[in-house]
Amino acid sequence: MNKICIIGVGLIGGSFALGLKNSLNKFQQLYIMGFGRNEAHLQQAQELGVIDAYSLDITKALSGAELVLIATPVNSFKSILEMIKPHINKDTIVSDVGSTKGSVIATVKEVFGKMPENFIPAHPIAGKEQSGVQAADGTLFNNKRIILTPTDNANAQMIARVRELWEVLGAKVEIMSDKTHDDLLAMTSHLPHMLAFSLMNYLISSDANALDYAAGGFKDFSRIASSDAVMWRDICLNNSDEIVKHIQGYNQTLNTLVILIKSKDSQALEKLFLSAKFERDKWLDN
Numbered sequence: 001m002n003k004i005c006i007i008g009v010g011l012i013g014g015s016f017a018l019g020l021k022n023s024l025n026k027f028q029q030l031y032i033m034g035f036g037r038n039e040a041h042l043q044q045a046q047e048l049g050v051i052d053a054y055s056l057d058i059t060k061a062l063s064g065a066e067l068v069l070i071a072t073p074v075n076s077f078k079s080i081l082e083m084i085k086p087h088i089n090k091d092t093i094v095s096d097v098g099s100t101k102g103s104v105i106a107t108v109k110e111v112f113g114k115m116p117e118n119f120i121p122a123h124p125i126a127g128k129e130q131s132g133v134q135a136a137d138g139t140l141f142n143n144k145r146i147i148l149t150p151t152d153n154a155n156a157q158m159i160a161r162v163r164e165l166w167e168v169l170g171a172k173v174e175i176m177s178d179k180t181h182d183d184l185l186a187m188t189s190h191l192p193h194m195l196a197f198s199l200m201n202y203l204i205s206s207d208a209n210a211l212d213y214a215a216g217g218f219k220d221f222s223r224i225a226s227s228d229a230v231m232w233r234d235i236c237l238n239n240s241d242e243i244v245k246h247i248q249g250y251n252q253t254l255n256t257l258v259i260l261i262k263s264k265d266s267q268a269l270e271k272l273f274l275s276a277k278f279e280r281d282k283w284l285d286n
Helices: 013-020 040-047 058-063 075-087 102-112 156-168 178-206 216-226 228-237 240-262 268-286
Strands: 003-007 032-035 053-055 067-072 093-096 122-124 145-150 173-174
Touching: 003 013, 013 032, 013 156, 032 040, 032 058, 040 053, 053 058, 053 075, 053 228, 058 075, 067 075, 067 122, 067 156, 075 102, 093 156, 102 228, 122 156, 145 156, 145 178, 145 228, 156 173, 178 240, 228 240, 240 268
Parallel strands: 003 032, 003 067, 032 053, 067 093, 145 173
Antiparallel strands: 122 145
């Protein structure tokens, strides 16, 4: 592989590029082209050494690219796919880093009329609360899970190539269905972000001075409320059923907690907290 094009050189796209550039193997020699709407951001990416060059012309950006990585918010995918469609062929691998997979696959089918065998959906389970190429980190994916959700007709060799690229970055690659992915991520990623956003808004609306008394525990819990608002808007819109399902499930556990607190059931409260502590400690040990 000689050239890849990254559409959207932000935190994830930039970290992907930096990781390949820092790798001690054949991918170190890759020519990485950036494409986007904001020339200032692309210039910054080039100055930081994240990409080799950039273009605002999609024809030039895609020329000779063997892989195209779409690293933009998922609501932009339709317009991007329509834009790149005339400039790629069946030998060009197309992948993405979108946080929802069912909606991505549906959009690809809408644009192409079917699911092309050269589109390999992917989602890196990694990130930071900061956004933008200035936050890019070549080690971001080291020892992190990358989930691929190829459809049944996907080209096996292309799946292997995408897997290889992520493994070079130190990632642990797994393959699952888009439905399984979207349900799991709604629980483990999307729901926690909804809680963090809601907690911040609840505190400010309840007492404007509440944050004056917040300490380390609140800082830890609320950290991800600093995440990119546009990205999370799109995630909510594109995985709404699963997110709502798990918010409702979480509300049931809160209602149980309310009952235990009201009834001053000390044994049940302690059992509940010990169970949560045990499971979290076990997860951290693993």
